Amino acid sequence: EKGEYRHYMLKEIFEQPVALQRTLEGRLGSVADLDGLFSKNADLLERVRFIQIIACGTSYHAGMIARYWLEALAGVPCQVEVASEFRYRTHVVPEGTLFVTISQSGETADTLAALRATNSPNYVGRLAVCNVDSSSLVRESELVLLTRAGPEIGVASTKAFTTQLAALKMLVLAMARVRGVDEATIQAQLDELRQLPGLIQQVLLLDDEIEKLAEQFVEKNHTLFLGRGTQYPVAMEGALKLKEISYIHAEAYPAGELKHGPLALVDKEMPVVAVAPNDELLEKLKSNLQEVRARGGELFIFADGDAALENEDGMTVLNMPAVPECLIPIVYTVPLQLLSYHVAVMRGTDVDQPRNLAKSVTVE
Numbered sequence: 001e002k003g004e005y006r007h008y009m010l011k012e013i014f015e016q017p018v019a020l021q022r023t024l025e026g027r028l029g030s031v032a033d034l035d036g037l038f039s040k041n042a043d044l045l046e047r048v049r050f051i052q053i054i055a056c057g058t059s060y061h062a063g064m065i066a067r068y069w070l071e072a073l074a075g076v077p078c079q080v081e082v083a084s085e086f087r088y089r090t091h092v093v094p095e096g097t098l099f100v101t102i103s104q105s106g107e108t109a110d111t112l113a114a115l116r117a118t119n120s121p122n123y124v125g126r127l128a129v130c131n132v133d134s135s136s137l138v139r140e141s142e143l144v145l146l147t148r149a150g151p152e153i154g155v156a157s158t159k160a161f162t163t164q165l166a167a168l169k170m171l172v173l174a175m176a177r178v179r180g181v182d183e184a185t186i187q188a189q190l191d192e193l194r195q196l197p198g199l200i201q202q203v204l205l206l207d208d209e210i211e212k213l214a215e216q217f218v219e220k221n222h223t224l225f226l227g228r229g230t231q232y233p234v235a236m237e238g239a240l241k242l243k244e245i246s247y248i249h250a251e252a253y254p255a256g257e258l259k260h261g262p263l264a265l266v267d268k269e270m271p272v273v274a275v276a277p278n279d280e281l282l283e284k285l286k287s288n289l290q291e292v293r294a295r296g297g298e299l300f301i302f303a304d305g306d307a308a309l310e311n312e313d314g315m316t317v318l319n320m321p322a323v324p325e326c327l328i329p330i331v332y333t334v335p336l337q338l339l340s341y342h343v344a345v346m347r348g349t350d351v352d353q354p355r356n357l358a359k360s361v362t363v364e
Ligand code: F6R
Pocket: 056, 057, 058, 059, 060, 102, 103, 104, 105, 106, 107, 108, 111, 155, 156, 157, 158, 240, 241, 244, 359, 360, 361
C-alpha cells in the first residue's frame, strides 16, 4: 500500500535506505560470500576471465556502472549490452565468460531470450541479479544474487536500481577477492557500503529543495544530462526517469562528448543537469560545464560541497553530502529520481503508470 505517500514511486524512493539495508544484510561479513555464491561455486568463479552483462532499461544502466567497477577493482574485462541487441547479433564469446543478467522482474522477454541462447561452451556460468525469487530468470540461472528490494509497483524503477548497484558492488568485491586483490582495499569498500543506507537517508532530506528545483523544468521540452565515469550511466538513468514519467525529452551524454555535437543544442531553453561528485574527473567536468555556460545554457548541478561550485547566474547548485568514491553512483542517482518525480507531478502525468509502458516487458 502507498500509505502516506501520494504515489508508489515516491514511496519506493523513500524506501531505499531500508531496501538497501536488506540487500546488504548478512552479506558484508569479512567473507562477502554472498549467500554461499562464492563458497559453493569457487571453482567456477575462479575460471572467470570475462564478464558479459545483459539487461534492459534501468537494469542496463546498473550493468554499465558495474562494468566500471569490475574492470577498475577486480581487473576483469567486461562488456555490457542491451538484451534486444545482443540476442540478435552474431557475437564472440571469449573463453571463461560469466554471463550475468540484471533484471528487477526476472521476466523481461529479451533478457530471458538472451539467457536461453547461451549455448557456447565458453560460458562458465550464468548468474542472475534479480529482485524476484520466483521469476523465470532465477529459475533458469544456475547462479543467483537476489537484490531484496521488495515489490516494486511504480513502473519507473527506483529502489530496484539502487539495490542492483549495491548487489553488484558486493559481487565485484567478492570477484576482486578471488582475483587476489588485497584484503585492506576490499575491507575499506565493505566498510563504506555499510554507510550507504544512512547516506541515502541524508539525500532524501534534500527533497524539498529538489522539488523547488523541479519548477524550473516544468515548462521545458528538452533537457540534457551530463556525467563522467560512473556518473555517465547515472546521467543516462536520470534522463530515462525524466522522459518516462514527465514526457520531457531528455538525453544523456558523457560530458566529454559535448563538443562533438550536442553543444550545438544548448541554449537557455534547454536545462542541463550535471552530476558533479568530488572524484578524479571533477576538474574535467567543470571545464565541460563552463562550455555550457559560455553558450548561455542553464545549469543544474548536483555537486559535492567540496566541489567549489556555487550558485551564479545560469548555474544552480544543489549541495550533496560527502560520499565515499565507491558509493557515488548509487547516492547520486537518488536526487535525479526525486527531480523526475516532482517534475512529473507538476506536469500532471500518471507517475506510477506512464502512458504506453508496462512494468514488466514480457513481449519483445
Ligand atoms: C525504467 C524501467 C525499465 C526497466 C526495464 C527492464 O524505469 O523500469 O527500463 O528497467 O524494462 O526491466 P527488468 O529490470 O524487470 O528486466
